[in-house]
Amino acid sequence: MGSKILVVDDSAFMRRIVRNILTRNGFDEIVEARDGLEAVEVFRRDSPDLVLLDIVMPGRDGIEALRRIRDVDDNATVVMLTAVGQEAMRNECLRLGAVDYIVKPFEEERVIEVLHRLVGSVGG
Amino acid sequence: MEVTKSPNRLVTFGIGSCVVITLYDPVRKTGALAHTMLPHIEDGKPSNNPFKFTDYAVEEMIRKMRTSGSRIGNLEAKIVGGADMFPDIGHGSMPVGAENALAAKERLRKEGVGLAGEVVGGSVGRSVVFDTASGIVTVRVKI
Amino acid sequence: MKVLTELEEDALREIGYIGAGHAANALSKMIGSAIDTDLVLATISPVTGLPKSVGDRETLVTGVYLPIAGDIEGVTLVIFPQKSALLLADLLLERELGTAKSLDMMDESALKEVGNILSGSCLTALSGLLEMHLVEHVPILAQGMLGALIDNIAVQLGRRAEQTLILGLEMTTMTGVNIEVFFLMLFTLEEANVILRAIRARAGEE
Numbered sequence: 423m424g425s426k427i428l429v430v431d432d433s434a435f436m437r438r439i440v441r442n443i444l445t446r447n448g449f450d451e452i453v454e455a456r457d458g459l460e461a462v463e464v465f466r467r468d469s470p471d472l473v474l475l476d477i478v479m480p481g482r483d484g485i486e487a488l489r490r491i492r493d494v495d496d497n498a499t500v501v502m503l504t505a506v507g508q509e510a511m512r513n514e515c516l517r518l519g520a521v522d523y524i525v526k527p528f529e530e531e532r533v534i535e536v537l538h539r540l541v542g543s544v545g546g
Numbered sequence: 547m548e549v550t551k552s553p554n555r556l557v558t559f560g561i562g563s564c565v566v567i568t569l570y571d572p573v574r575k576t577g578a579l580a581h582t583m584l585p586h587i588e589d590g591k592p593s594n595n596p597f598k599f600t601d602y603a604v605e606e607m608i609r610k611m612r613t614s615g616s617r618i619g620n621l622e623a624k625i626v627g628g629a630d631m632f633p634d635i636g637h638g639s640m641p642v643g644a645e646n647a648l649a650a651k652e653r654l655r656k657e658g659v660g661l662a663g664e665v666v667g668g669s670v671g672r673s674v675v676f677d678t679a680s681g682i683v684t685v686r687v688k689i
Numbered sequence: 690m691k692v693l694t695e696l697e698e699d700a701l702r703e704i705g706y707i708g709a710g711h712a713a714n715a716l717s718k719m720i721g722s723a724i725d726t727d728l729v730l731a732t733i734s735p736v737t738g739l740p741k742s743v744g745d746r747e748t749l750v751t752g753v754y755l756p757i758a759g760d761i762e763g764v765t766l767v768i769f770p771q772k773s774a775l776l777l778a779d780l781l782l783e784r785e786l787g788t789a790k791s792l793d794m795m796d797e798s799a800l801k802e803v804g805n806i807l808s809g810s811c812l813t814a815l816s817g818l819l820e821m822h823l824v825e826h827v828p829i830l831a832q833g834m835l836g837a838l839i840d841n842i843a844v845q846l847g848r849r850a851e852q853t854l855i856l857g858l859e860m861t862t863m864t865g866v867n868i869e870v871f872f873l874m875l876f877t878l879e880e881a882n883v884i885l886r887a888i889r890a891r892a893g894e895e
Binding site for chain 3: 559561563584594629630631632634635642643669670671672673689
Binding site: 432433434435436438439478479480505506508510511526527528529 | 711715716718719781794795798799801802805806809810813824825826827
């Protein structure tokens with residue numbers, strides 16, 4: 423069985439970019455959420471193996487979403503998607519249990535390296 | 547702010563949340579135009595240009611027209627602008643554009659000047675041409 | 690109306706080059722091919738008197754507004770003249786150039802990301818100059834007359850921005866497509882002094 427990935431970002435464009443990178447590399451079980459609230463709902467419903475979570479969403483949503491996801495499952499594997507200059511928030515997320523972060527704009531190799539390390543090679 | 551005799555055209559290009567208020571005296575064929583940014587002068591600082599504030603500018607326009615011979619009862623006012631170009635920004639209270647339009651209307655009402663027309667609100671930029679010979683205000687938008 | 694001396698503009702230009710470099714790098718990653726970036730403008734001007742090259746008050750543009758926080762509370766605006774906005778959307782969404790005649794929701798989302806990233810590039814460079822920490826928030830997009838967008842932004846947060854820093858970038862893709870974009874950072878007169886002092890220090894005047 424392949425790994426299921428949840429992509430959370432308020433930008434439809436960024437979700438599309440990440441989806442393209444994932445499908446090009448054989449990850450085809452992908453679910454999406456637009457904000458923190460939807461992220462927790464989808465996480466509960468679909469139990470993804472890994473969550474790619476945007477830090478800057480309206481209303482401190484990224485950090486809140488991280489908290490709530492880890493409340494649902496404290497083994498949840500969450501990787502933050504951050505922009506340049508977000509060091510403080512990034513460190514807060516690492517403290518709250520995120521396992522890694524990837525900086526926008528994404529380099530495909532970096533995204534895939536993180537995914538392979540955390541969820542192994544793709545199934546499917 | 548400008549007060550002028552005709553024939554003359556007063557023009558303002560590309561207003562967003564700002565408002566343009568025009569005053570026209572059809573008897574003497576004079577007009578005035580003000581282009582303001584913020585609604586209330588008491589929110590500003592002494593160093594700010596007072597004519598950027600809607601309530602102050604409207605009051606001053608009316609005073610200048612009156613001292614140059616216009617009768618208040620003859621004056622026709624029009625308001626253009628007060629748009630919200632970024633409606634997705636969550637506004638706690640009223641957006642500035644709406645506040646400007648409201649401040650203009652309140653001040654005109656207080657001074658007893660009639661509002662002959664308005665093109666306000668929305669989220670489109672506008673340019674205004676005021677022909678002081680005819681009193682006609684033309685509003686231009688670009689999409 | 691010149692706010693900066695030539696020496697000060699040189700100092701600001703140095704910062705602009707750094708920002709342009711970051712921007713080129715980031716944008717290349719986003720469109721998947723190399724981009725050349727030229728800094729065509731680096732100045733500070735009154736908000737009511739923008740240099741002609743940015744456009745005039747009725748020029749149709751797409752603007753991405755990003756409030757910033759940190760050591761300066763401010764407002765940044767990334768402006769794409771409409772033609773550049775459409776070309777950039779085609780590039781980002783891998784369509785034949787000239788396809789887009791208007792922006793749909795996905796195009797807007799893409800341009801917001803570019804605005805986000807460009808603003809981040811310029812702010813990172815400026816943070817170095819100002820030795821300040823500046824963080825951006827969620828981007829918001831609008832289209833319309835340049836004057837109208839600037840009006841709205843200048844009064845955001847209840848403050849009147851009177852001056853703006855402007856960095857103008859001209860980007861050229863490998864296939865020779867030209868895209869213009871302007872990064873504006875608006876501030877009040879008080880904040881302007883902080884920024885001017887930093888520029889003067891960099892220019893060796895203090």
